[in-house]
Amino acid sequence: MNKIQTASDLKTVRVTLVRNTRKGKTIVTLCGGTGCHASGCTTVISAFKRELKKHKLHDTIDVKVTGCHGFCEKGPIVVIQPRGIFYKQVKSKDVKDIVEQTLVKGTIVDRLLYIDPLTGKKITYEKDVQFYKGQERIVFADNGLLDPYKIEDYLTIGGYTAAVKALTTMSSEKIIDDIKKSGLRGRGGAGFPTGVKWESCRRAKGTTKYIICNADEGDPGAYMDRSLIEGNPFSILEGMLIGAFAIGANQGIIYVRDEYPIAVQTLKNAIALARQWGFLGKNIFGSGFDFDLKIIRGAGAFVCGEETALIASVEGKKGEPRQRPPFPTQRGLWGKPTTINNVETWANIPYIINKGSQWFAGIGTEKSKGTKIFSLVGKINNTGLVEVPMGITLKEMIYSIGGGIPEGKSFKAVQTGGPSGGCIPKELLETPIDYEKLKEVGSIMGSGGMVVMDEDTCMVDVARYFLEFLQDESCGKCLACREGTKRMAEIVTDITKGQGKEGDIELLQELATTVKDTSMCGLGQTAANPVLSTIKFFRDEHRFRKWFLRHSPFRFYS
Amino acid sequence: MRTADIDKILKRHEYQKSALIPILQDIQAQHRWLPRETLTYVSEQLNIPLIDVYSLATFYKSFSLKPRGKHVITACCGTACHVRGGPKVLQELQNQLHIGVDETTPDQTFTLETVRCLGACALGPLVVIDKKYHGQMNTKKVASTLKKYAKKKTKS
Numbered sequence: 001m002n003k004i005q006t007a008s009d010l011k012t013v014r015v016t017l018v019r020n021t022r023k024g025k026t027i028v029t030l031c032g033g034t035g036c037h038a039s040g041c042t043t044v045i046s047a048f049k050r051e052l053k054k055h056k057l058h059d060t061i062d063v064k065v066t067g068c069h070g071f072c073e074k075g076p077i078v079v080i081q082p083r084g085i086f087y088k089q090v091k092s093k094d095v096k097d098i099v100e101q102t103l104v105k106g107t108i109v110d111r112l113l114y115i116d117p118l119t120g121k122k123i124t125y126e127k128d129v130q131f132y133k134g135q136e137r138i139v140f141a142d143n144g145l146l147d148p149y150k151i152e153d154y155l156t157i158g159g160y161t162a163a164v165k166a167l168t169t170m171s172s173e174k175i176i177d178d179i180k181k182s183g184l185r186g187r188g189g190a191g192f193p194t195g196v197k198w199e200s201c202r203r204a205k206g207t208t209k210y211i212i213c214n215a216d217e218g219d220p221g222a223y224m225d226r227s228l229i230e231g232n233p234f235s236i237l238e239g240m241l242i243g244a245f246a247i248g249a250n251q252g253i254i255y256v257r258d259e260y261p262i263a264v265q266t267l268k269n270a271i272a273l274a275r276q277w278g279f280l281g282k283n284i285f286g287s288g289f290d291f292d293l294k295i296i297r298g299a300g301a302f303v304c305g306e307e308t309a310l311i312a313s314v315e316g317k318k319g320e321p322r323q324r325p326p327f328p329t330q331r332g333l334w335g336k337p338t339t340i341n342n343v344e345t346w347a348n349i350p351y352i353i354n355k356g357s358q359w360f361a362g363i364g365t366e367k368s369k370g371t372k373i374f375s376l377v378g379k380i381n382n383t384g385l386v387e388v389p390m391g392i393t394l395k396e397m398i399y400s401i402g403g404g405i406p407e408g409k410s411f412k413a414v415q416t417g418g419p420s421g422g423c424i425p426k427e428l429l430e431t432p433i434d435y436e437k438l439k440e441v442g443s444i445m446g447s448g449g450m451v452v453m454d455e456d457t458c459m460v461d462v463a464r465y466f467l468e469f470l471q472d473e474s475c476g477k478c479l480a481c482r483e484g485t486k487r488m489a490e491i492v493t494d495i496t497k498g499q500g501k502e503g504d505i506e507l508l509q510e511l512a513t514t515v516k517d518t519s520m521c522g523l524g525q526t527a528a529n530p531v532l533s534t535i536k537f538f539r540d541e542h543r544f545r546k547w548f549l550r551h552s553p554f555r556f557y558s
Numbered sequence: 559m560r561t562a563d564i565d566k567i568l569k570r571h572e573y574q575k576s577a578l579i580p581i582l583q584d585i586q587a588q589h590r591w592l593p594r595e596t597l598t599y600v601s602e603q604l605n606i607p608l609i610d611v612y613s614l615a616t617f618y619k620s621f622s623l624k625p626r627g628k629h630v631i632t633a634c635c636g637t638a639c640h641v642r643g644g645p646k647v648l649q650e651l652q653n654q655l656h657i658g659v660d661e662t663t664p665d666q667t668f669t670l671e672t673v674r675c676l677g678a679c680a681l682g683p684l685v686v687i688d689k690k691y692h693g694q695m696n697t698k699k700v701a702s703t704l705k706k707y708a709k710k711k712t713k714s
Contacts, residue, residue: 038691223677
């Protein structure tokens, strides 16, 4: 294989690849993401290979291990293309039936079909599953179709066409202008306009600049970044290449969580392939632009998701945030201008370049454009990853896509934004999901974690959980955050043990506000959210629990 | 850990001070934990004050300054696992092993650790033993799962 050196090289390669893909060929796609991997997909894969060989079908039918399909609740998932037959929770003992009945005879294996929890009907095709129906997948669309270890798959569906377009036909100003016009905002949580960030970095003085992909997905209950890396790593690499070109950075870094071994492996392989094919390295597409990437693994510190802490960690120091300004776009890694964007933000770039800023700006609400991937987890029927246009309501999310609460229990709250977010009660379920609206109700968009809680979940315990998390993860640099989160955790723990005192809630509110106002980085500034929002919406529960545990004869058993 | 092995790792990272985190990660991957002598040796070789090496090794959660057992058990404490009963599973693990979090059984078989979230929330409550995921855990399954590992002969 020769390196792709020009735009026409890429075109030729793609045409050949598309020609060689036989239309209508049966492909068995299996989800190989961390979730399905843990549910035993590897044995299913080998069973398929074995069975197909036995029936002498191994040359005519392909087995493709793809990234996460998103419907993790029902894993391991098997989809038979091109018909799109959807089998859930497939075990290796089911493979024989799938091969003999579906692949040989063309009939459906009834017992492996998904049953809609609302209607009780059996669903045969992937497109009819309610979980997928309510979604609008852009960034996540190709996850179930690609083998993340094969760059050819990505090229076949038009991979790197955006990069070619950007590097060979567009100026940096035009690219930045397009991203600005698209209205794309940072998907890591804060929602800063991506184009503005790029422009500031582009205009910063100096010839050496860096870009960083923040894959330190620390929010508990959020795993879309991991799934994107594991499913479609090349889209992130392509987005970074375009960004690097627009900003004028020749070196990029992907900072990825150490707790994600499969993601690290997938990225390593993707980077090696991109180098081989000439999508990384010198003079990419003959544009005279050089760019390369390296991976840095995190070492288990939540605060390293904050950009200045992340930079410190890349430099080999403790991950402590520093005062801003100067912002990283002015003085970042090694004191040079640096742009840091989240995984999902980078993955959006190729689509915006290819389809245009107007198309992207046409999706979503006035101030929040495009789609966002959420991880719907906790007490919900359809656990999984959901990509929806900004602006849909929490209710649609939980009841229509999520399929409601299991075991007929009632909904109590949904927690968004991880430890920096808050709990949203039933009364506010009509809230549309966008950056501003979620902030108004005391939570944040965050990286997209959505933990659903039912009637059994104690809200005081949830507040305690997040406070313990935060006091443990506080880096300790700012006094208010270090001590404040600790004291708040103590007070709330006392309440859960029935040792609450009069005035506790007021003290909590005062402490929370102080920590919010006097901390330097996002961790402390938002640490108050879980406490303040539960007090605001579930004040009675705090009171009741205090009262109950103090007076109830059963208090010693609870 | 033999100094020759540490030298190999240091060489791979070209004795760069900025590579201290990956160096310690590589050492721990081989040795399972970071002994005092190793940290001293790394500090001398890289010309970084020992206090800075120590501060880094204690700041990041993935480093262990205590010996770890043959099997490392990691209980997920993410929000999704939490609301699905993760704390009960963790408590049961502690009861069965008679150790607390970040401790090792006296016979050096098991080390119990926690993690913030592994992003496999559909499987919650989740317990990982030696990198193998055990999903939908409950207090009843804990004992039988541990038994399987206690029997397993692994090279130390």
